[in-house]
Amino acid sequence: MEPIRKELVGQAKGLVLEVGAGNGLNFAYYNPALVERVEATEPDSAMLRYARTxxxxxxxxxxxxxxxxxxxPFADEYFDSVVCTLVFCSVNDPLKGLQEIRRVLKPGGQLLLVEHVRARVPFNAFIQDLITPLTRLFLGNCHWNRNTEQTVQAAGFQExxxxxxxxxxxxxxxxxxQASR
Ligand SMILES: C[S@@+](CC[C@H](N)C(=O)[O-])C[C@H]1O[C@@H](n2cnc3c(N)ncnc32)[C@H](O)[C@@H]1O
Structure with missing residues (x-):
């Protein structure tokens, strides 16, 4: 993941929102020449403690x-970029989450996202469907079978x-x- 984090996070600019920041593994990769400030969000208290450090x-x-x-908890059309890495596999309501991201992005603002997603090969997707009840139970609500690409589109993102x-x-x-509002 490290090269992917570097490349994706390095493209964020201006006022940035990072959602589901976890323990803050992305923080080192923001480019101070491009980024003014990052508002990072995370629902889990234990993760937040590491992220603060x-x-x-x-x-x-x-x-x-x-x-x-x-x-x-942010105003409409507030951020220039939103960064999100490996979060939407475990979000309870992915469509609502992506609609919220779109709401707080400025027109033309960029969503930069990396996720593990549903397999294209039907047999592999079937195996993912079988495994998912276990991954949800033992890996923090992680869904191996989510079609996040489709949900990004359904939330109204373009390009x-x-x-x-x-x-x-x-x-x-x-x-x-990468998608724009
Ligand atoms: C696999 S971790 C990834 C953390 C971090 N983004 C990274 O790349 O290292 C998944 C994260 O999503 C967070 N998460 C789960 N449900 C969420 C939600 N509804 N909204 C925001 N974050 C959520 C978890 O608390 C966890 O920190």
Missing amino acids: RATAAPVPIKLTQTPVEQL ITRERSMPVGELMPLVTI
Whole structure:
């Protein structure tokens, strides 16, 4: 994930929102020449504690807020970029979360997202469907079978570009998405 994080996060600019920041692994990769400030959100208290430590060492100012992506406490059309890595597999309401992201992005603002998603090969998708009840139970509500590309589109994003890679075999294809509001 490190090269992917570097490349994706390095494209964020202006006033940035990071959703589901986890323990703050992305914070080191923000480019201070491009980024004014990052508002990072994360619902989990334990993750937030680690994220606070990483935020103090980050190359850009980072403010942390405890909140889920489905309820973002920010004004409409506020951010230039939104960064989101490996979050939508575990969000309770992905469509609502992506609609919230779209709401807080300025017109022309960029969503930069990487997720593991539903396999294209029907047999592999079937295996993902079988595994998902277990991954939800034991891996923090992680769904291996989500079609997040489709949900990004359903939330109203445009000019969607995507790139697929398969670092953990065909059962966990990774997709990098850039989309504008
Ligand atoms: C696999 S971790 C990824 C963390 C981080 N983005 C990264 O790339 O290292 C998934 C994260 O999504 C967060 N998450 C789960 N449900 C969420 C929600 N509804 N809104 C925002 N974040 C959520 C979890 O708390 C967790 O920190």
